[in-house]
Amino acid sequence: MTPKPTLAVVGATGAVGSVMLQMLTHHADVWGEIRLLASPRPSGLPPALDATRAGGSRTASVRGEECEILALSEEALEGVDVALFLVPDEVAARWAPIAATKGAVVVDTSAAFRADPDVPLVVPETNAHAARVRPRGIVASPGCTTLALIVAVGSLHAEFGLDELVVTAQQAASGAGAGQDGAEALRAQLGLVAGHDDLGTHPGDVRRAVGENTGPFPGPLALNVLPWSGTPGADGASSEEERVRDETRRILALPALRVAATCVRVPVVTGHSVSVHARFERPVPLDRAHEILATSPGVVLYDDPAAGDFPTPADVVGTDPAWVGRVRRSMDDERALDFFVCADNLRKGAALNALQIAESVVATL
Template sequence: MTPKPTLAVVGATGAVGSVMLQMLTHHADVWGEIRLLASPRSAGPKASVRGEECEILALGEEYEHHLDGVDVALFLVPEAVAARWAPVAAAKGAVVVDASGAFRHDADVPLVVPEVNAHAALVRPRGIVASPGCTTLALIAAVGALHAEFGVAELVVTAQQAASGAGAGQAGVDALRAQLGLVAGGGDLGTHPGDVRRAVGENTGPFPGPLALNVLPWSGTAGEDGAAGVHSSEEERVRDETRRILGNPGLRIAATCVRVPVVTGHSVSVHARFEHPVTVGRAHEVLATSPGVVLVDDPAAGDFPTPADVVGTDPAWVGRVRRSMDDERALDFFVCADNLRKGAALNALQVAEQIAASFVGDM
């Protein structure tokens, strides 16, 4: 009998890693050994996966051997850590699935969303497959399905990003919760300029200002265009990743990424212009039958997706589908998805499971 592949979860203690361990416990068990790794800071204590306690192993110069004998390695670590260690794991024979931004631009690293371009994972010259960012993943299953039907010509997207999507997800959640504690019961806070900023204080965690009782029109770092006043890295990612996944390098995309005081669950308002005229009826049919998408669209009855309702679930939830007011070729709609699940852990795990399935007979 073919032995089950060995899986390494690198970054098992992080926001995405913690969700990954829950998913591994609930998904069909296709793995032999599951090895958990994190920084040397976290090594030693145990974490639970598949109902068993597993020791957390260190990743680092003295611990390279912890990557020996791994068939598939899920990298759920900061970009610099993935850039350093994913090639090491690949050189040792593992197929790496990386959730960071370290390899998403690399032409020799496929960028894969199983519902849209699963075939791309088959060709991986560096032994690495990249998983897109959380905002792209929130919208891409719905956009990909509509693209297949109507041919997308242009996208305008505004993402309302949750705190746990702020690069270092756990730090973002901790910062938002601390800020909410500082403003709770704060009388008339939010009624005078700067009062929320003073209540929260200087330490705003990974955010460039107070997030509690607020909205921050900036996430990520200054993008390739330069410094303040231009696109952020998150906005460039949405454009670049969507183009790569849809196989359309010239697709016109305008993106605005805004951080909102939601713990987990990204929301995206999408204006999609197509090559062909569209109808809401046909768009509903397409979305209702697309893998990874759930349609909830009866606004008169109060039925539309919100992050508070979809957190902890797997699909991208779509609602508010309407034909654009002044354009018969355009649709406007709203998508919500859990940024730690489909936006990170789930997509990476789906790719890893696809790779594991391809091993059957090879091992």
């Protein structure tokens, strides 16, 4: 009998890392050793979150056992079969190739390799085959906003051929910053505005109440919508908007797909929502679209607005699938559909997709 493979979880102490440890406890147990690693936090961030600071050895629970969290190092990557990277771009850019050189298959959730033609970008429900060819020993997992919409869009594309996509993503706080920064900043802001019943009624009053406590956001998020996330991209787009376009094109193998994406941040802890307008090459019968969405793996159709049945981020947080509702004809155009998707940005949007990739890789090792 072959021994079970060794898994390394790099970035075990962040927001995605803690979701990953829960998942590893509850998913099919395909792993032998599970080794937890964490990179030192960049200076300036709260040391309470730094599992590797001097004198601060720390453990975390996985599969019902307390495991020590080791500092990320070349030695700590020896003998690893699959390495899940749940760390910021710059940490992944440095360490993922090292892990691959040591013989591990790396599954990386950062943006560091998503545009690399020698690194497949994989969503198992949509393009599982792409994970089989990995010249650098690395497989990339898409960003949380792409992952919220791609399984539903991909299943419709497979039958009707996607022609054009216009999306507005309402991103949750936990998708921003390192570790728990985004969620904590939102909660701190909500505490600052709580009980002030006049707030939200005069220009800038929320901005003054929140003051410097914007956390990783470019302004106050409590009682607000921020039409900017990520860093400046080309031609006025944000990096998050470029990612939705570029990642959707790569995953669907449609390099010239017309995509218009707007990403805004909303005061939701976890759970991205995406408003989708999609046009296809062929006519889309509504009943067939419902049927496809109701039967696609990874998608739950929840669509009866008159009965109050539509997905919301606060209802789907903590669940695995992408939830789809509000499916309807658009513009009286038989080729166009509008719909609304919600998915947990830490689960399908990060940890779950990476774990699905890792499990599919293990099956072929």
